Amino acid sequence: MTNKEVAKLLREVAAVYLLKEENRFRTIAYERAADTIDASTVDVEDLWKEGKLTSLPGVGSSISSYLEELFKTGEVKHFDSVRKKVPEAMFALLDIPGFGPKRALQLTKELHITSPKSAIDDLLRAAGQGKIARLAGFGEKSQKDIVESIQRFQKGQLKENRITLPVASVIADEVGEYLQRHRDVFEAIPLGSLRRQVATIGDIDFAVSTKNPESVLGWFLKYPKKQELIERGPTGASIVLTNGRQVDVRVQDPKTFGSMVQYFTGSKQHNIHLRELALKQGYSLNEYGIKPLTKSKSKKGYGNNYNKKKNLYEFQKEEGFYRFLGMHWIPPEIREDRGEIEASLANRLPELVKMQDIKGDLHIHTSYDLKPSHDLGSSDLKEILKYADVRKYEYVGISDHNPRVSEHSEIEILSIMKRRKSYYEQIYSSTKSTRVKLFLMLEIDILPDGKLALPQNSFAYIDAAIVSIHSVFNMDKSRMTQRILSGLSHPKAKILGHPTGRLLTKREGYDVDWDEIFTFCGKHNKALEINAYPQRLDLPDDLVRDAIRKGVRLVISTDSHDVTHMDLMRYGVSVARRGWAQKGDILNTLPYNKFKEWLIS
DNA sequence: GCCGTTTTCGGCCCGACTGTTTTCAGTCG
Numbered sequence: 001m002t003n004k005e006v007a008k009l010l011r012e013v014a015a016v017y018l019l020k021e022e023n024r025f026r027t028i029a030y031e032r033a034a035d036t037i038d039a040s041t042v043d044v045e046d047l048w049k050e051g052k053l054t055s056l057p058g059v060g061s062s063i064s065s066y067l068e069e070l071f072k073t074g075e076v077k078h079f080d081s082v083r084k085k086v087p088e089a090m091f092a093l094l095d096i097p098g099f100g101p102k103r104a105l106q107l108t109k110e111l112h113i114t115s116p117k118s119a120i121d122d123l124l125r126a127a128g129q130g131k132i133a134r135l136a137g138f139g140e141k142s143q144k145d146i147v148e149s150i151q152r153f154q155k156g157q158l159k160e161n162r163i164t165l166p167v168a169s170v171i172a173d174e175v176g177e178y179l180q181r182h183r184d185v186f187e188a189i190p191l192g193s194l195r196r197q198v199a200t201i202g203d204i205d206f207a208v209s210t211k212n213p214e215s216v217l218g219w220f221l222k223y224p225k226k227q228e229l230i231e232r233g234p235t236g237a238s239i240v241l242t243n244g245r246q247v248d249v250r251v252q253d254p255k256t257f258g259s260m261v262q263y264f265t266g267s268k269q270h271n272i273h274l275r276e277l278a279l280k281q282g283y284s285l286n287e288y289g290i291k292p293l294t295k296s297k298s299k300k301g302y303g304n305n306y307n308k309k310k311n312l313y314e315f316q317k318e319e320g321f322y323r324f325l326g327m328h329w330i331p332p333e334i335r336e337d338r339g340e341i342e343a344s345l346a347n348r349l350p351e352l353v354k355m356q357d358i359k360g361d362l363h364i365h366t367s368y369d370l371k372p373s374h375d376l377g378s379s380d381l382k383e384i385l386k387y388a389d390v391r392k393y394e395y396v397g398i399s400d401h402n403p404r405v406s407e408h409s410e411i412e413i414l415s416i417m418k419r420r421k422s423y424y425e426q427i428y429s430s431t432k433s434t435r436v437k438l439f440l441m442l443e444i445d446i447l448p449d450g451k452l453a454l455p456q457n458s459f460a461y462i463d464a465a466i467v468s469i470h471s472v473f474n475m476d477k478s479r480m481t482q483r484i485l486s487g488l489s490h491p492k493a494k495i496l497g498h499p500t501g502r503l504l505t506k507r508e509g510y511d512v513d514w515d516e517i518f519t520f521c522g523k524h525n526k527a528l529e530i531n532a533y534p535q536r537l538d539l540p541d542d543l544v545r546d547a548i549r550k551g552v553r554l555v556i557s558t559d560s561h562d563v564t565h566m567d568l569m570r571y572g573v574s575v576a577r578r579g580w581a582q583k584g585d586i587l588n589t590l591p592y593n594k595f596k597e598w599l600i601s
Numbered sequence: 602g603c604c605g606t607t608t609t610c611g612g613c614c615c616g617a618c619t620g621t622t623t624t625c626a627g628t629c630g
Contacts, residue, residue: 023602025613026602028613029602029603032603058603061602062603063603097628101627103627138621139621192630231619271614272615280607287617
C-alpha cells in the first residue's frame with residue numbers, strides 16, 4: 001500500500017469526523033497524520049515493519065495501531081464503519097480542488113449521487129442541467145466554478161501534478177526575471193517548497209517586495225506565458241501558465257517583507273510549531289509580523305519596527321523574526337519541523353554543506369565509446385576538464401558505464417579497458433593547462449546475482465568504481481539488500497550510485513533494508529551517492545539524514561551525460577542540506593589528496 | 602487523537618479569499 005493511499009484513507013476518516021462533528025482536534029490530528037505520511041519519502045509500510053510508525057510526527061498510539069491493522073489485514077474495521085456513516089460517492093469528490101467534506105456531502109446527498117466511479121461525471125451532468133445553482137448555499141457562479149475546477153483537475157491528473165525541483169527552478173527563474181523587470185519591484189523570490197528545495201514541486205510561489213502592489217500585480221497578470229487567471233486579490237494573484245503550472249504571487253511592503261517570506265516559506269508544520277512556541281512566549285504570529293497578546297510588551301533590537309497602531313512588530317528580514325523569538329535563523333531547507341526549531345533554540349543548528357564546499361564531481365559519463373551497457377555521454381574529457389576548471393573543482397571522476405558483458409568476451413573487455421585507460425591518459429597529459437586532477441572510474445552494474453558486470457582482471461585499469469542497480473528492480477527486500485551488499489563488497493567498489501533507484505514522478509525506489517546498508521557502509525568505509533540528476537535526487541533527503549546519523553559518509557555527484565549537466569550539482573547540494581548534511585559528511589568536499597586517500601585505499 | 606524545557610491532563614495556528622450571505626461558512630495554504 002502506497003503512502004498516498006494511506007494518506008487518502010486517513011483524510012477520508014478525517015472528513016467524516018468533521019461532518020459528524022466529532023472532537024475537532026481529532027479531525028485535525030487525522031489530517032496532520034495524513035499530511036506527514038503524504039510528505040514522507042520513506043514507505044510507511046516499511047516503517048511499520050521496522051516498528052517505527054510513531055516516529056512520524058502526528059502518528060501516535062491510536063493511529064499507528066489502526067495502520068498496523070491496515071498493513072496486516074488490508075483493512076481497518078474502525079475506519080470502514082466510520083466511512084459508512086456517509087455516502088461513499090462523497091469521497092470521490094474530495095480529490096477535486098475546492099471541495100471539502102461539507103460541500104462534497106451536500107452535493108452527493110442532494111443530487112442523489114451514489115456511485116463513486118461516476119460521481120464526478122454525475123456532478124458535471126447536474127451542473128450542465130443547472131441543478132447545482134438551485135441548491136442552498138450555491139449559485140450560478142459556484143456552479144460554473146465547480147465545472148472549471150473539475151476540468152482543471154482532470155487535465156492536471158493526466159499530466160502529473162508535481163514536477164521535479166530542477167524543472168520548477170527553471171520556470172521560477174523565468175518568472176522571477178520577468179517580475180524583476182517592473183521598476184517598483186525591490187525583490188522577487190520563490191517561496192514555499194521551492195525555497196525549501198523539496199525534490200518535487202506542486203505550485204510555484206513568489207514573494208514580491210514593493211510599495212506599489214496594484215501595479216506589480218497588474219504586471220504579473222500580463223506575464224506572456226499566462227494561460228488563465230485563477231484569482232486576484234489586493235495582496236496577491238494566482239495564474240496558470242501555458243505549461244499547466246500554477247504560479248502564485250504575494251506582494252507586500254518592504255517593511256514587513258521578512259515576516260511574509262518566513263510565513264510563506266513554511267513548511268506548514270514548521271510554522272504551526274513556531275506559532276505554538278510563540279503563543280507560550282505571549283505572541284501571535286502572522287504574515288505581517290509578531291503581535292503581542294497583551295499591549296504592554298516592548299522588545300527592541302531585533303531588526304524590528306514596532307507598529308503602535310497595529311500593535312505589531314514588523315520585520316524587513318527573516319533573521320530578525322527568528323531572533324525575536326529567541327532563535328537563530330533556520331536555513332529554509334530544513335524547515336520541516338523535524339527538530340530544527342529545538343536545535344535553533346539550543347543553538348545547535350548544523351552548519352549545512354554549501355555549494356562552494358564541493359571540490360569535485362565523481363560521476364561523469366563521456367562520449368568515449370567503450371561499447372557501454374547503457375547510454376554514452378556527449379562531451380569529451382577535454383570539455384569536461386575545462387568546465388571543471390571554470391567551476392574551480394580540484395578533481396573529477398570519469399565514470400562511464402561498464403562495457404556490455406553480453407556482447408563481449410572477457411578478453412575483449414580487458415582490451416577495451418586498457419585502450420580506454422591509455423586514451424584518457426594521453427588526452428589528460430595533452431591538456432597541460434588544467435589544474436584539475438583526474439580519477440579514472442567506472443559505473444558498474446550490480447547484476448541480479450550480486451556480481452559486478454566487469455571481469456576481475458579489468459579492475460586494474462580503473463582507480464575506483466561506482467556500483468549501481470540498472471535492471472531487475474522488483475526483487476524482494478532481503479534479496480535486493482544482499483545484491484547491493486555483494487556488489488559493494490568488491491575492494492574497488494567505493495560508491496553506491498543512485499541508491500534507491502527512484503525516478504521522481506515516475507518510479508518508486510526498490511525495496512532495500514537501509515539499516516543494513518548503512519551499517520555495512522559505515523563499517524567498510526563505503527559512500528552513498530547523492531545523485532543530482534533531476535529525475536533522481538537520490539539518495540532522498542530523509543535517508544540522507546538517517547545515513548548521517550549512522551555515521552555513513554556521502555558523495556554528491558551529477559551523473560552528467562553532457563558537460564552542461566555539471567551545473568546540476570546545486571540540486572544535489574540541496575538534497576544534502578535537506579538531510580542536515582554538513583561539510584564533514586560529504587566526501588567530495590575533501591581536498592584532492594585527502595579524497596584520493598579515501599577513494600584509492 | 603497527539604503531545605510535553607510549565608503539562609501524562611488539558612491544551613491544540615492564523616489569515617485571505619470566495620460566494621452567498623446581510624454576518625458567515627467553507628476551503629486553502
